[in-house]
Amino acid sequence: MKFRFTLHGFLWLGAIAVAQFGLLMPTTATAASSSAYEVTAVEARLISAQDAVSAEAETLSAGLELNLGDGWKTYWRSPGEVGVPPQIDWSGSENVASVDFLWPAPERFTAFSIENFGYHEEVVFPLQVTLENPGQPVDLKANVKLLTCSEVCVPQDFDLALRLPNGSGIDQDSADRIGTFLARVPAEGGAAGIVTARSHINEDFTRLTIEITSSSEFHAPDVFPEIGNGGALGKPDIRVGGSRTLWAEFPILAYMAEKATPLSVTVTDGPERAFTVTPEPVTAAPVPPFDVARVIPGVDQLVWIALVAFLGGLILNAMPCVLPVLSIKLSSAMKSEGRSRGQVRAGFLAAAAGVMVFMWLLATLLFALQRIGVAVGWGLQFQNPVFLVLMLLVLGLFTANLFGFFEISLPAALTTRLTRVGGGAGYWADFATGLFGAVMATPCSAPFLGTAIAFALAGRAMDIAMVFTMLGLGLASPYMLVAIAPGLVRFLPKPGRWMLALKAGLGLLLIGTAAWLFYVLIGVAGWRATLVVGSLGAALAVASVSPWLSKNLRWPLGLTLAALAIVAAPSLATRPETAGQRGKISWIAFDRGDIARRVSRGEVVFVDVTADWCLTCKANKALVLERDPVLAALNGPEVSPMLADWTRPNEAIARFLEANNRYGIPFNAVYGPSAPEGIVLSEILSSGAVLAALRDAGSSTNSDGDGKYTELTRGAGAPD
Structure with a gap:
């Protein structure tokens, strides 16, 4: 399923309310900076390296300076799975032919297992302004639309203006700040010493693999692919082989072929190195390198x-x-x-x-x-219903053997x-x-x-x-x-005689296991397929012990009935209602994006990835989740229990598990205002661990500024 979530109305209403309480604090303009737009989330101004426009000047070096509040961030040109990039309208400017807006290399932020790219603390976007009439005064006017996020997301919409008259002179402070962030704008691949760059997207658009070789060593690289509007990628697997080969693989969470653009990849490697390349598409995925860091x-x-x-x-x-x-x-x-x-x-x-x-x-x-x-x-x-039927047949053979029906x-x-x-x-x-x-x-x-x-x-x-x-x-x-x-x-x-009783007891255990497999088959294939398989299984059992059937007929008939059961299971399968959502807990359906939306309202979200065939999941449910005090906590007003039923294949759940580096269940995690990245619980739950996680996730604290931010929304305007 290829989809992304949109901003909910409550976020925008909340944004207006927050913006009304923000303090607008205009400051006195200097020759090389505009007056400031300042609210709690961000302080913004236009700055220029030149105090004025010299007689021969055809271009100017300027910048959009953002100083973000503690715990706030904004987004890169490709925001990742969430967010909205800054949008600037220069149409009100005078004596401006064009403005080339440059993007410093981004940082990676992760919350709710969602990957997004942007900036925190401060950023200057370098601007290369081309004059319409060289040497004449300039009025640089920008209408800025900006999304800033912390524990809430606030859309900013403001105007900035910077007038530069005729004259000469340099604002060294502004020039230094622009130069600092200009150095962080990624270089083109050739200029960065890139030798080769290759990429591969598999046929069903679920996995992107990239390989880049460089003339200089990689140390701690991060990779930011851009696959076009509507595209979203999960957490990457990044490896370095031989110190000069970079390999990365991304799960593709959303891909819109009609909006896809040629793949562009930006790589950062520490504060001093960043480059952008356009990899050559190849027909086979590059093989992971021998990762020295993983072996030594x-x-x-x-x-x-x-x-x-x-x-x-x-x-x-x-x-x-x-x-x-x-x-x-x-x-x-x-x-x-x-x-x-x-x-x-x-x-x-x-x-x-x-x-x-x-x-x-x-x-x-x-x-x-x-x-x-x-x-x-x-x-x-x-x-897989075929696998379940095979297991039922094997269990039937073991049970019949234990009860002495045949050897x-x-x-x-x-x-x-x-x-x-x-x-x-x-x-x-x-x-x-x-x-x-x-x-x-x-x-x-x-x-x-x-x-x-x-x-x-x-x-x-x-x-x-x-x-x-x-x-x-x-x-x-x-x-x-x-x-x-x-x-x-x-x-x-x-x-002794006790062995007969033991064999009967073991046979009953196997019958109980068979009953459980039938229950699982109902969840996977539905009642109709299960009834047909059960009828054929009963006929097989009767045929195997019937005295009126000769031994020469039993095996052919038994094999025929078994083959019919195997064929009937998938061919008659339906999409039954998920039984797991009924019970003592008021479950809501799993929705990865809804985790962020609920946490933004101050809720704590308890995610339970389970399945009818997972007996450890059933034990957790019976012994911990559906017993007080955990039951009372999950049904409380501050907690949203979210059920991800993996009884049948579900791509969204599989990707969610993979994003959390898990490949099996049970999987339980708690998200909240203090735990945007989630508190992952052990496979075997205990009441104390669940209650502690719910309590810790609900504590209202701000970000520590180290990149752990609460994401609240998907990209604006993206389709559901």
């Missing part, structure tokens, strides 16, 4: 992330979503009774191999999808051959146990897991491989522990 002290960083990923996988074993996984593990452990130590070790190693194979396959798939520009994340396969076995010839080579047909079942257990663990998130996944999916192929390998090792560690010490199996109770 990269070993320390990679080791730390590897440990975080291992702990995330280990903790995942104890999460509520892994009850079916634990049941399968117990079933596997029961089968180990009577087997030799070597067979026990081999069986649990096979289960661990199943976990690792799934993790490596998942890593490969996510990397491939990432390379072609598809939004990726942890647990996203549960948004899963390989053909006799293959079983005999495997036995001869020492594997044993049972090892394939152990492998499948580990594989399926890993699959069923993915709808959960756990402490450390989000950090590891974010690092992997924001990095290189090596990062993805390392993180998912360590994650798999953590998840497989219970299997590996038994494989290392097979004697642990002896501590299990001896076989």
Whole structure:
């Protein structure tokens, strides 16, 4: 979806009210500056390097000087995802043929995960004034429309005038200020030592990649692309390779082909270096460079992330979503009774191999999808109805096997051959146990897991491989522990009648898991598809145990019914009403731009990104969010609880998560007047943490002047 938000009427009414209270303080004009326009947000004047117009003068060096109040800012010519650039009308001027308005390099401001570009504290826009009649007096008159923002946004509209008579002389103070900011105007690429500049926008206009090589080193660059009116870009991934290659990738949040202009890229690298280039479009996205900063002290960083990923996988074993996984593990452990130590070790190693194979396959798939520009994340396969039906079928097989309806076995010839080579047909079942257990663990998130996944999916192929390998090792560690010490199996109770009761209990757990998957399928595909899939599944269950069907007919009929269920799920899918918005909390629908608008009214916004398939999300909701005192706080007059339901694919939610460097859920953040960039909470919520975040975000404080500003509005005149 390609869209931007417009200024709301209340902002403009508020702006008028604020402007009425601002103090207009005219000052005495000097020969080289106009009288000042001064309000709380900004003090503005025209200045000139010349005190007067000399007899031969054809041009003048002037400037529009803005001194912004504490915590206020204004915008660059391309304001980013929000804001409005300054607009100057010179039509009232006399003896002026043209005015060339120059833009010093901007700064980046981030609030509510929204990127915008502009200036704070002070800025002088250099003006190159060409005279209509050289050597004659000049009346420079400017009507200035300016948007200034802090905790509120105030549009300014004022007039400035500067008259320069005939004469000579230099205003050195004004000349120095103009010269200072003229030096900050980006140079053209060739003059800045740029060797090559390349760019690539993918086919669905969701990702922009830029690569620039320079004859001098890059140190701490920032990149500001301009893609035309109506365009908006998210938070960039900027890397430096070999010190002279700059690589940057941007998510494209909005792109209007009819208003697009040739891509222009401005780069800043410290206060002394800024340049603008027009990259050459290429057909393939430039590959990320080997980022020295990420690897040196990269070993320390990679080791730390590897440990975080291992702990995330280990903790995942104890999460509520892994009850079916634990049941399968117990079933596997029961089968180990009577087997030799070597067979026990081999069986649990096979289960661990199943976990690792799934993790490596998942890593490969996510990397491939990432390379072609598809939004990726942890647990996203549960948004796919075909995947859900496959999982239901597999669960049905495990459940039927536990209840003794049939045994899963390989053909006799293959079983005999495997036995001869020492594997044993049972090892394939152990492998499948580990594989399926890993699959069923993915709808959960756990402490450390989000950090590891974010690092992997924001990095290189090596990062993805390392993180998912360590994650798999953590998840497989219970299997590996038994494989290392097979004697642990002896501590299990001896076989007896209790095993029948245990198998029945495990079967009931799997039935509960299947019921949960049906619930998820309703949210993803709707009631109609779910009823058809359920009917086919019931027919499959009856056919598999029917005594009047021969064994030769059961498999063909079962496969046919399973294929019909897989085909029916996506073909009959509808767009059901989101069930998650009903409940004890008065949720409002997720709207990224609405976060800023509500905070501008003094509200605190609690954002909950959830899904029907996320069991950790459900646990957070039941144990924390829908219990007092958190429930009372979320339904209070000062808090707006905002629900982002990711049960089905949603590009806006995916981009919001990516902007926050997250690729999985649950994700909870609190925004408010004191927290415009958001307070991100842990995956596992606690009442104390939520209440503290709500309290801290609601404290009314001004910006500290370090670039943390509250954004209130999208670009004026942009389409919804």
